[in-house]
Amino acid sequence: MSLRIVVTVKYVPDATGDRHFADDLTVDRDDVDGLLSELDEYAVEQALQIAENADDAEVTVLTVGPEDAKDALRKALSMGADKAVHVEDDDLHGTDAIGTSLVLAKAIEKAGYDVVISGMASTDGTMGIVPALVAERLGVPQVTLLSEIAVEDGKVTGRRDGDAASEQLEASLPAVVSVTDQSGEARYPSFKGIMAAKKKPVESWDLSDLDIEAEEVGLEGAYTKVESADARPARTAGTIVKDEGEGGKQLAAFLAGQKFI
Amino acid sequence: MAEVLVYVDHVDGAVRKPTLEVLTLARRIGEPVAVALGAGAAATAATLAEHGAVKVLTNEAAELADYLVVPKVDALQAAYQQVSPAAVLLPTSADAKEIAARLALRIDSGIITDAVDVEAGADGPVATQSVFAASFTTRSVVAKGTPVITVKPNSAPVEAAPAAGAVEELSVTFSALATGTKVVSRTPRQSTGRPELTEAAIVVSGGRGVNGAENFGIIEALADELGAAVGASRAAVDAGWYPHTNQVGQTGKSVSPQLYIANGISGAIQHRAGMQTSKTIVAVNKDAEAPIFELADYGVVGDLFQVVPQLTEEIKARKA
Numbered sequence A: 001m002s003l004r005i006v007v008t009v010k011y012v013p014d015a016t017g018d019r020h021f022a023d024d025l026t027v028d029r030d031d032v033d034g035l036l037s038e039l040d041e042y043a044v045e046q047a048l049q050i051a052e053n054a055d056d057a058e059v060t061v062l063t064v065g066p067e068d069a070k071d072a073l074r075k076a077l078s079m080g081a082d083k084a085v086h087v088e089d090d091d092l093h094g095t096d097a098i099g100t101s102l103v104l105a106k107a108i109e110k111a112g113y114d115v116v117i118s119g120m121a122s123t124d125g126t127m128g129i130v131p132a133l134v135a136e137r138l139g140v141p142q143v144t145l146l147s148e149i150a151v152e153d154g155k156v157t158g159r160r161d162g163d164a165a166s167e168q169l170e171a172s173l174p175a176v177v178s179v180t181d182q183s184g185e186a187r188y189p190s191f192k193g194i195m196a197a198k199k200k201p202v203e204s205w206d207l208s209d210l211d212i213e214a215e216e217v218g219l220e221g222a223y224t225k226v227e228s229a230d231a232r233p234a235r236t237a238g239t240i241v242k243d244e245g246e247g248g249k250q251l252a253a254f255l256a257g258q259k260f261i
Numbered sequence B: 001m002a003e004v005l006v007y008v009d010h011v012d013g014a015v016r017k018p019t020l021e022v023l024t025l026a027r028r029i030g031e032p033v034a035v036a037l038g039a040g041a042a043a044t045a046a047t048l049a050e051h052g053a054v055k056v057l058t059n060e061a062a063e064l065a066d067y068l069v070v071p072k073v074d075a076l077q078a079a080y081q082q083v084s085p086a087a088v089l090l091p092t093s094a095d096a097k098e099i100a101a102r103l104a105l106r107i108d109s110g111i112i113t114d115a116v117d118v119e120a121g122a123d124g125p126v127a128t129q130s131v132f133a134a135s136f137t138t139r140s141v142v143a144k145g146t147p148v149i150t151v152k153p154n155s156a157p158v159e160a161a162p163a164a165g166a167v168e169e170l171s172v173t174f175s176a177l178a179t180g181t182k183v184v185s186r187t188p189r190q191s192t193g194r195p196e197l198t199e200a201a202i203v204v205s206g207g208r209g210v211n212g213a214e215n216f217g218i219i220e221a222l223a224d225e226l227g228a229a230v231g232a233s234r235a236a237v238d239a240g241w242y243p244h245t246n247q248v249g250q251t252g253k254s255v256s257p258q259l260y261i262a263n264g265i266s267g268a269i270q271h272r273a274g275m276q277t278s279k280t281i282v283a284v285n286k287d288a289e290a291p292i293f294e295l296a297d298y299g300v301v302g303d304l305f306q307v308v309p310q311l312t313e314e315i316k317a318r319k320a
Ligand SMILES: Cc1cc2nc3c(=O)[nH]c(=O)nc-3n(C[C@H](O)[C@H](O)[C@H](O)COP(=O)(O)OP(=O)(O)OC[C@H]3O[C@@H](n4cnc5c(N)ncnc54)[C@H](O)[C@@H]3O)c2cc1C
Pocket: A038, A039, A123, B206, B207, B208, B209, B210, B232, B233, B234, B235, B236, B247, B248, B249, B250, B251, B252, B253, B263, B264, B265, B266, B267, B268, B269, B270, B271, B274, B284, B285, B286, B287, B290, B302, B303, B304, B305
């Protein structure tokens, strides 16, 4: 039987752009170019490797996001994923992590899965909690933050490098996995891949397809509320000296002046 | 007075500093009830009591160590049901964020991660966060349920506030899912004898400019002279010059020390994300146009192989 892999990918504002907030204190997505979150490219890469090593596998990429989020799906398809699902609905605007995990879990169930692979964190929200939330909702093992992963014989194994220790983990499928940026460089789409991606199927689902009520998601359904967002005052320019042979000593004098020595 | 649950991060009974900082913040909202789990949990009580824990709920079941995350969620949920707290606070770590998230979902509450400050507000705790690579500061509240908040290291002072700290065994019934992900083996991280990166008052970092694993010795020598932790940019880590556990930035550690010294680091947005909130920033870089100088309180444009050893020697001389 075919191994069904679902990869969750997020479309995010470019971190090197001038990211800011919209009037309703949600992330502004109009003024900054968006892209497939770089950290989710690692998830796509691992999914493709697992599929290549399996007898028979199918990789579906899934995103929850606005119209433009299709770009993220296209990129993943051009890397080699087989098909894509885009969950898009006007009522999703302002959805928080808890709401996103609901939509993802319902969509993953509808798509059918043996293993879900996510990135370690989105590059805009950087919470790193959606995979754990999706695992909780699906009621399957979470095998998260892996720097090394293998899927074989109905099992997922991998290494999680934590603060205090490095752990070797193991769980039976179905499971939810997330991978770090230590898991291996993501491939670039080839020209052939880019051409092939244009013909790959992209399904669009809205909230009613997933039996989710509008009140459960969006700004209204959010469990947290941002009350204010202020640009951090730019750091005031400091003293810059050119080393003419005494740079280290000058720096020591500065540190002494600040009582660090 | 309302009670506040505080999740304890400890290694075999040794409480890590961020937990004590969280106790300081918890006391602004109510009376801290600490939850310590896993081997050595009971041994945490004295330290926690000294810093304001009125009660310490402990459980040392083997499941807590043998399986990933979920047993701890079960235990924290049991504590939640027993105490009915006004909020649940945890020191941010990879494990704690995942534990917090799953707990929030189970108790139908909102979650805020990586707070850098927590204050009591009219409608419950208000959490301050630093977002978009620390270019914005937001203030948020939890709109539904009992606020679950994870707090970054170095967000509050450690304060002595002696309290009873009575130890109570927490009774936990593990869920069917608790044994889903087995921890087959665990290799503890070797101690370097230097301060923890996230807890250190001073961090000395090296980047691609350090140009080789063998050269990191000059970064370490400066760090040791200052009693500092050693950090590295992702470029240095990816090149294999320094361990990933020392990476500073978006996908590494987020640090907020009194002093950050960046050597041979350009200052890419993803690196800034992990160090921009440092109190004082110093940079050594041979390229005067490097973006790191935009953040620096003091910068030296020069070759780090000249400047850093001279700095180390000068500090030695001044101390003598
Ligand atoms: C999703 C994502 C996540 C990322 N996460 C992180 C992260 O967590 N942490 C991180 O650091 N990066 C991260 N990066 C990478 C980041 O974009 C940069 O590539 C990286 O920070 C560059 O490291 P660097 O400054 O050491 O190297 P470079 O950018 O190459 O800079 C090296 C600097 O050293 C200077 N130099 C060279 N020789 C000398 C010398 N002899 N003396 C003095 N100066 C010298 C050069 O002038 C230059 O400015 C991430 C990227 C992405 C896409």
